[in-house]
Amino acid sequence: MNRSGIAPIRIDTVLRENKLMFDLSRLERVSACLWEIPKSFRDDMRVPARIYSSEAMLKEIVRDRSIEQLINVATLPGIALWALAMPDAHEGYGFPVGGIAAFDAQHGVISPGGIGYDINCGVRVLRSSLKKEDVLPHLRNLSRTLFAEVPSGVGRGGRLAFRGPDLDAVLVRGARRMFELGYATEDDLAHTESEGALPGADPAFVSEQAKSRGHDQLGTMGAGNHFVEVGYVEQIFDAEAAEKLGLCADRVTVLIHTGSRGFGHQVATDHIRVMNRAMPRYKIELPDRELACVPFDSEEGRQYFAAMQAAANFAWANRQLITHEVREAFRKVFSDGALSLVYDVAHNIAKLEEYRIGPVSKRLVVHRKGATRAFPGQPVLIPGSMGTTSYILLGQQASLEASFGSSCHGAGRRMSRTQARKDFNPAALRDDLAKQGIVVNAGSGRGLVEEAPLAYKDVDAVVNVVHEAGIAKKVVRLRPLVVVKG
Amino acid sequence: MRVTGATLEELFRDSLLGMVALADPVSSAERRALRREIALESGDATALLVDFLNEALALMHTDREAYTDVAFHSLAERSLQATLEGYRAESFGEDIKAVTYHEADVNRAATGAWETIIVFDI
Incomplete structure (x- = not known):
């Protein structure tokens, strides 16, 4: 095998690390964990921008352009109440990651940039019948078996191929199609956001x-x-809620984090192109082309929404099929593949939801980009970085009034992948994780260091903000034993 | 990726070859040569470049192709017709998922050279 013989080209990577990109003194404090940039800050803002954060974490957020991006979002047509950023916010394409924006379904827009390229990137958590002490002697075997069972890495295809009507059935029925094919249980569907299938998906678009x-x-x-x-469950914050979720101390859990793969990226790319061409017709002018958008109630808007829902269904089918593979791995290692789905949430998605705005109830297109739905009583899953803890919370009533029923989605990057590659060494990172009792199986050293714990914010601090703001309440904290990645 | 070119054609060509180099294609010793025709229209030069790269990227993903050159039959700020030349790759070392508009702005520097930044979603 030879590497390509393409003539070398000088490639400069563009970095802006370690510069403060926003003047903190321009923020107004609304409450202990909430900050506001008023509408008057910039002439083109239609609503204020709000950031959920502790004072200490704000210093992380202003290291990149996420606040400038949030202000740009506040200029979009039909935006309701505020452009919101969660404590895990960091710079994205157009919209910040960790951002929420809701647009009037009648007069507002839909924007692929507010959803992300990886449509319905999300996370699910499974609970096993095993306890920590049952799995400790088998960590290396479990790691190898999971790596073999769940295809990962660049360009690696799965065991199944879907074409034509077979693929369309997945796009229309999502996780339910996996149930029909024998890769899911009814209980899995019942514990998946939107039961793993959005009804408006249309493969024609x-x-x-x-x-x-x-x-x-x-x-x-x-x-x-x-x-x-x-x-495993390392700490319980709310014993009653934990019991309802079937979780107790030392209970072994499995987190699965992935999305709609190249399929979702191509859907986003295709429709951003369509929108860029259509925007002049709708007289939409933007401060950033990655905010490309069209009226939700337009031909292009309806077509993107239908395609986005197809990609969301693809992602739910993907996480469901991976769940089947993880069950196979557990069966091989422990002769017990019993893994029950606690919950599955999307964190890159747009959904039509109804909220009270002043005296009236309105249908809004809620864009969550790196943000998790947090409806009252719904499990909210917040994975930390590899080597740090993850959380399960329960959404609270306050989320409906404060954040369009949304919470943060993870720790949030504090360092670009390029910077992480420069700063960390794969062997040292593996050693460090091994000292913490964590077995890692990664397809590439480069991919491993990009996800080094220090490339991320402190997940405990992030979760404490949404907990204290009353958006979602902490139930349990999970500590990793085995991490498998591409 | 920061790209500069004395001409628009050079900017587009080097952007394509830079993207392919970043994707890090792997092939067998015996390469099968291939050609691809592309015709595009876009709103301006920046959109045209992003669309051009995304079109090539989609082909790289769906048909496992890596490109070594491009011949432009026509190239203006809003349209192009081109033939991509390359070979079948067995795999790629880097997963470039999309070409974004983030910081992209095809413009002429004071020196007269064309330049832009291209940010890839990886």
């Missing part, structure tokens, strides 16, 4: 290129920050 990119990607994890992680 998905390009052949997207279908071709996705045809063999179901049941695959991909690379980047996606992972399968085995852990």
Whole structure:
């Protein structure tokens, strides 16, 4: 095998590390964990921008352009109440990651940039019948078996290929299609956001290129920050809520984090192109082209929403098929594949929801980009970085009034992948994790260091903000034992 | 990726080859040569470049192709017709998922050279 013989080209990577990108003194404090940039800050803002954060964490957020991006979001047509950022916010493409924006369904827009390229990137958590002491002697075997069972890494296809009507059935029925094929239980569907299928999906608005990119990607994890992680319940904050979720001290859990793979990326790319061409017709002018958008109630808006829902269903089918693979791995190692789904949440998605705005109830297109739905009583899953803890919370009533029923989605990056590659060494990182009792199986050393714990914010601090703000309440904290990634 | 070119054609060509180099294609010793025709229209030069790269990227993903050159039959700020030349790759070392508009701005520097930044979603 030879590497390509392409003539070398000088490539300068563009970094802005270690500069403060926003003047903190321009923020007004609303409450202990909430800060506001008033509408008067910039002429084109239609609503204020709000940031949920502790005072200490604000210093992390202003290290990149996430606040400038949030202000840009506040200029979009039809935006309701505020543009919101959660404590895990960091710079994204157009919208910040860790951002929420809701647009009037009648007069507002839909924007792929407010959802992200990886449509319905999300996370699910499973609980096993095993306790920590049952799995400790088998960590290496479990790690190897999971790595073999769950295809991961760049360009790696899955065991199944779906084409034509078979793929369309997945796009329309999502996780339910996996149930029909024998890869899910009714209980799995009952514990998945939207039962793993959005009803407005229409494969007719998905390009052949997207279908071709996705045809063999179901049941695959991909690379980047996606992972399968085995852990255990390290701490219980709310015993009653934990019991309802079937969780007790030392109970072994599995987190699965992945999305719609290349399929979702191609759907986003295709429709951003369509929107860029359509915007002049709708007289939409933007401060950043990654905010490309069209009226939700327009032909282009309806088509993107239908395609986005197809990609969301693809992602739910993907996480469901990976769940089947993880069960197979547990069966091989422990002769017990009993893993029950606690819950599955999307954190890159747009949904039509109803909220009270002043005296009236309005239908809003809620964009969550790196943000988790946190409806009252709903489990909210917040994975930390590899080597740190993760949390399960329960959404609270206050989320409906304060954050369009949304919470943070993870620790949030504090360092670019490029910077992490420069700062960390794979061997040292593996050693460090091994000292903490964590077995890591990663397809590439480069991919491993990009996800080093120090490349992320402190997940405890992030979760404490949403807990203290009353958006979601802490139930349990999970500690990793095995991390498998592409 | 920061790209500069004396001409628009050079900017587009080097952007394509830079993207392929970042994708890190792996091939067998015996490469099968291939050609691809592309025709695009976009709103301006920045959109045209992003669309051009995304079109090539989609082909790289769906047909496992890596490109070594491009011949432009026509190239203006809003449209192009081109033939991509390359070979079938067995795999890629880096997963470039999308070409974004983040910081992209095709413009002429004071020196007269064309330049832009291209940020890839990886």
